[in-house]
Amino acid sequence: MIIKRLFSSSFRTQLMINNQWVNSSSGKTFKTINPSTEEVITEVQYGTPADINKAVDAARKAFDGPWRQVTAVQRSELLYKLADLIEKNKEELAQMETLDNGKPITDSREVDLPSVISVYKYYAGFTDKIFGKTIPMNGPFFTYTRLEPKGVVGQIIPWNFPLLMQAWKLAPALAAGCTIVLKPAEQTPLTSLRVGELIIEAGFPPGVVNIVPGYGNTGASLAVHPKVDKIAFTGSTEVGMEIIRNSGIHGLRRVSLELGGKSPNIILDDADLELAVSQSHNGIFFNQGQNCDAGSRLFVQEGIYNDFISRAVQCAKDRKLGDPFDPTTIQGPQVDENQMMKILNYIDIGKKEGAKILTGGKRWGKKGYFVEPTIFTDVTDNMTIAKEEIFGPVLSVLKFKTIDEVIERANNSNYGLSAGVVTNDMEKALKIVNGLRTGTVCVNCYAVTTEGTPFGGYKQSGVGRELGEDGIMNYLETKTVVVKASTDTLP
Structure with missing residues (x-):
């Protein structure tokens, strides 16, 4: 019917x-x-x-x-x-x-x-x-x-x-x-x-x-x-x-x-904080996190780390889940039960390995394959949630000090599909762009793809x-x- x-x-x-x-x-x-x-x-x-x-x-x-x-x-x-x-x-x-x-x-x-x-x-x-x-x-x-x-x-x-x-x-x-x-x-x-x-x-x-x-x-x-x-x-x-x-x-x-991808999204100290929060939020949670180029590894420089986290958590909490036919809904369900259970399993692994959930982490509602927008902090590079593609609304936030450090850590992945950088300093931006081994790098935006721009990745x-x-x-x-x-x- x-x-x-x-x-x-x-x-x-x-x-x-x-x-x-x-x-x-x-x-x-x-x-x-x-x-x-x-x-x-x-x-x-x-x-x-x-x-x-x-x-x-x-x-x-x-x-x-x-x-x-x-x-x-x-x-x-x-x-x-x-x-x-x-x-x-x-x-x-x-x-x-x-x-x-x-x-x-x-x-x-x-x-x-x-x-x-x-x-x-x-x-x-x-x-x-x-x-x-x-x-x-x-x-x-x-x-x-x-x-x-x-x-x-x-x-x-x-x-x-x-x-x-x-x-x-x-x-x-x-x-x-x-x-x-x-x-x-x-x-x-x-x-x-x-x-x-x-x-x-x-x-x-x-x-x-x-x-x-x-x-x-x-x-x-x-x-x-x-x-x-x-x-x-x-x-x-x-x-x-x-x-x-x-x-x-x-x-x-x-x-x-x-x-697949496990794309790094890099936020520098001098970034416009409002833009950085919005860019990183959409970079991971759009399409229920079911994006090969999702910015699932978020590197935030230590100078703005605490302020950024508080704003990002609130933004995730404000995200409206529900009936996808409701025009006010921002996040719908995962595509099927298998995908939902895979995501929830990764969340459990993240908790067991010592990462800290600041928001989300559970199934949402009683019917449908919904997963709450989830943000992990205290994530280290060797954790499973920082290495493997989850393909869901799960963000791992990692702290860094220097540009050279973050380039090395961002490249320390089997994947190389996409990346993002938020900064007001184009010299720093271009240093990161040139240093990353990834198919696409977006500066002060994320996952912008048009019919005329080549899309694909390095490595796996x-x-x-x-x-x-x-x-x-x-x-x-x-x-x-x-x-x-x-x-x-x-x-």
Whole structure:
């Protein structure tokens, strides 16, 4: 009943293969849960390896056939049309995202959907700007390069930003001329399937985009499929490493990975205190802390440490949790029970290892997967909560003295995805920026990402970059062409 009440169109709960909606070959389904009420929303068809095989065959046939004949301008028109359809249906998509994921409706409407539309439009404008170079050579040769699509791409997306991560994957791959088999997260398949309907409505040819929901075994069968040319994955570092290990099975696949983080957020003594508190608060608690680039390690210089802590604790206490469809709610539930229990377990570990909780630390409410905004102090670098990605609303605050010290400590991590610095001294800021081994550093802001800025990490935070020109290069191969010619025919 809740589906009919919230949406004018029916949910698509089948697999999308070759522009057709089909049931799983096994007949199995899985439940998707509303994380704020713990109620079943609907059941979705469970894709099997046999279904992945059908989807890959459809993508291969499209890539080798009609899709290769579609011009760059025509690809652009299709992407713009898809962006327009998403914009036309943005309220439905926002509500569906909040229902399935639990994020506040205000975030879905005002953050996620505008970003999704911008990403599709950005790459729609990129299709006719993919070109190679001419290269001077010693001798009678005319040499140039071509940028060509990689081919069939398997894409596996996470549950924290289902619509946005789908756009980050689909838009550049389609702009490059690839065909796709997309596996959405089992916790949040609904908006991916709805966008699948819009892809068909926009006029993309059969087989260009295929969507196969399922669990880890579904994604694993996609990652090792012999007819897949590239795998693009966003998710945990553990799964990413498994994909790398398996990338040579049945032939060598190209791989790009956007993985975990334990990002340092550094507050200097001279910082604007109000800005520092606001920046660090949003840096960890936005999206229920379910951000790969969350500023979960907060380094505060000793001169303002006490004043900062008192303000940060009050800010966390004032954060409103509750029904994500209430427009005044700032924090919704975690995505599912497993994630909630993982976070609560990390909180217990933090207490046992000697860290001090100043606020939060418990489940909130009697129904739904809510966790209180939690702040730990007396945290040391060797504690579990300072080293491992929690992926929840849990902040570890660490004190430091000097800039050289904080750079060394910030870099002492297996991860290197993002970082932040708050200071009024740009010389100090740039010293920290240059010293950090991380993919993004924001100064006097945090986690600011747009469609044109490359995003990705050092070390165990991933391989490659998404967004911007780097994002489309993920899906292109460079071909060098050398033509022997007489000297009087050379350009």
